[in-house]
Amino acid sequence: MHRSLNWRETILTAVIKTCGYSAIVFVILIFFFLLREGLPALAEVKLSDLLTTRWYPIENHFGILPLLTGSLIVTLGAMLIAIPFGIGTAVFLSEIAPRWMREILKPLVELLGGLPSVVLGFLGILLLSPFLRVFLDLPTGLTALAGALLLGAIAVPTTVSIAEDALDAVPKSYREGALALGATKWQTIWRVTLPAARSGVLTALMLGIGRTIGETMAVMMVTGNAPVMAVKITSIFSPVRTMTATIAAEMGEVANGSTHYHVLFFIGLVLFVISLAVNIAASSVVFKSKKRAERVLS
Amino acid sequence: MKVPQCVLALLLVVLTACGGSSNLQSSPVKVSAYIQNKGSDTLVNLALAWAERYQAEVPAVSLSVTGGGSGTGIAALVNGTVDIANASRAMTDDEIKQAEANGITPVKFVVSRDAIAVVVNPENPVRKLTLQQISDIYSGRINNWSELGGEDRPIVRLSRETNSGTHVYFLQTVIRLGDSSNKTLFSTDTLLLPSSEGIINEVRQNPNAIGYDGLGYIPPDLMDSVIAVSRDAGGPYVIPSIATVNDNTYPVARDLYMYTAGQPAGAIKDYINWILSPEAQAIVADLGFVPIK
Numbered sequence: 113m114h115r116s117l118n119w120r121e122t123i124l125t126a127v128i129k130t131c132g133y134s135a136i137v138f139v140i141l142i143f144f145f146l147l148r149e150g151l152p153a154l155a156e157v158k159l160s161d162l163l164t165t166r167w168y169p170i171e172n173h174f175g176i177l178p179l180l181t182g183s184l185i186v187t188l189g190a191m192l193i194a195i196p197f198g199i200g201t202a203v204f205l206s207e208i209a210p211r212w213m214r215e216i217l218k219p220l221v222e223l224l225g226g227l228p229s230v231v232l233g234f235l236g237i238l239l240l241s242p243f244l245r246v247f248l249d250l251p252t253g254l255t256a257l258a259g260a261l262l263l264g265a266i267a268v269p270t271t272v273s274i275a276e277d278a279l280d281a282v283p284k285s286y287r288e289g290a291l292a293l294g295a296t297k298w299q300t301i302w303r304v305t306l307p308a309a310r311s312g313v314l315t316a317l318m319l320g321i322g323r324t325i326g327e328t329m330a331v332m333m334v335t336g337n338a339p340v341m342a343v344k345i346t347s348i349f350s351p352v353r354t355m356t357a358t359i360a361a362e363m364g365e366v367a368n369g370s371t372h373y374h375v376l377f378f379i380g381l382v383l384f385v386i387s388l389a390v391n392i393a394a395s396s397v398v399f400k401s402k403k404r405a406e407r408v409l410s
Numbered sequence: 411m412k413v414p415q416c417v418l419a420l421l422l423v424v425l426t427a428c429g430g431s432s433n434l435q436s437s438p439v440k441v442s443a444y445i446q447n448k449g450s451d452t453l454v455n456l457a458l459a460w461a462e463r464y465q466a467e468v469p470a471v472s473l474s475v476t477g478g479g480s481g482t483g484i485a486a487l488v489n490g491t492v493d494i495a496n497a498s499r500a501m502t503d504d505e506i507k508q509a510e511a512n513g514i515t516p517v518k519f520v521v522s523r524d525a526i527a528v529v530v531n532p533e534n535p536v537r538k539l540t541l542q543q544i545s546d547i548y549s550g551r552i553n554n555w556s557e558l559g560g561e562d563r564p565i566v567r568l569s570r571e572t573n574s575g576t577h578v579y580f581l582q583t584v585i586r587l588g589d590s591s592n593k594t595l596f597s598t599d600t601l602l603l604p605s606s607e608g609i610i611n612e613v614r615q616n617p618n619a620i621g622y623d624g625l626g627y628i629p630p631d632l633m634d635s636v637i638a639v640s641r642d643a644g645g646p647y648v649i650p651s652i653a654t655v656n657d658n659t660y661p662v663a664r665d666l667y668m669y670t671a672g673q674p675a676g677a678i679k680d681y682i683n684w685i686l687s688p689e690a691q692a693i694v695a696d697l698g699f700v701p702i703k
Contacts (some may be wrong), residue, residue, distance in 0.1 A: 143437070155599060166595075166598065167598075168572065168595055168596070169572060170572045170578065171595065173595075178598070237608070237611060238611075242615050245616060251563075251564040251565075251566045251618050252566040252601065252612070252616055252618060252619065253616070254601055254612065282560075284584055316444075333608070336601040336602075336603075336604065337571075337601060337602040338598060338599045338600055338601050338602060339602075340598045340599050350599065351552075351599065351601050353602070361571050361602070361604050362571070362572070
């Protein structure tokens, strides 16, 4: 009996270890593949040419700056929508709404997260972009703003679901203590509950943003894909071309091993590095906040 | 449920394959010719439709049709690995010389024509443009419809993605006005939409928009707002149609070609003759291209 239990332990541990390590192995393999296919771009196109503002690959204009700024402005816009909406909804569900309402609303929000992004893209093309054009009197509704709104809608359910879980996990005694000291409901939420759930809320935001940077289909359908430099505040109201949409639109037709092919992989590499940086930045904040929480508890 | 279905499908494939080969063995005269046809992606659907119909009518001939682009098809013809090359552009002098060096004389047949229609929103009063004006619009020199006699609205330029053959043809024929030394590019704020449907949809709902696409892709509700194009300011403004493409008055039309290696003979000759026949040209019109007569 004792021995067979030991056997099972060994096998289970081995299986779980393999699962854990395989995630690391896959990420490293993908990274090396990206490096192998993307780095030749630096040999074929001068770095100074890559950092120009004209993207027109069929005539050898490989400036990736418009694509980079396009991705950044759409993601930034989406964050500006997703962060307040996501945290606000999570706080409402966890702290303010009565229990029965939470039981109804939370599954509904999570259902929203299950909508395929292509479906949201359709809504964007048929309803959102015509509405934006008329409402804001823009030349066209296919703009960075339409992309940011859709991406915000994609990021909010993930953010709400995880942030609400984190808020819900804050011990009741924290809130009771704050209220007993005479804090108002708002002070309790802002000064006690949210800071206590900080690492969970940050994880929620990070996952939400992660979804927006990598999202392709909805963005390709509504942003107009014009490779213009998006460096002004008003660029949010003009069409942009994101890195993901560029790869998706051009990879299918490009000759294997050509300069264009390598540059597309190079763009993939840039995307990878950006999301890696976001992850590292976010997790370092999470670790820091844990230390503070420990200080509070001790 | 899924597994048995897969097995069934496989079985069916195997069975039909067996059926085909046993037919072949019992009557070897049945398949007497095998024609390989390769090239232009613009033409590939049309070539497939022709091949399907022809094989149904003449079972003795077996056809294989692949795309890959005009350049791919022409290269295969030059190397002697294909019987008929499809091309949406004529062979260059270099390519013809290369072929002749390999002992192959390419023979050109115009098998269909294709018009590129420029279209605006029905609310937009502009219905006539010269090639120069369209070039100026797409290269960013004209930015407001009022400069063209329309309302005071900004111009939103729509185009297909750069991998589309139509995009390249439009760049060369319209934006660069057919001048190969001209290096004008699309204005960077041109919206590059991934599908014809995207262009049609935006033109339909946005009064600022201008777009272009193959005549076959223009839906009936936008046919009234197709732009009449003229070669120069004084010249006649012509609306694209089968008739105006055929009498060469519509300026943004191109021939689509098939090239054979030397004067065709036997089954290839019969096939080319059939493609030029009214029956095959009816398929051309069905697919939205312009028949040659």
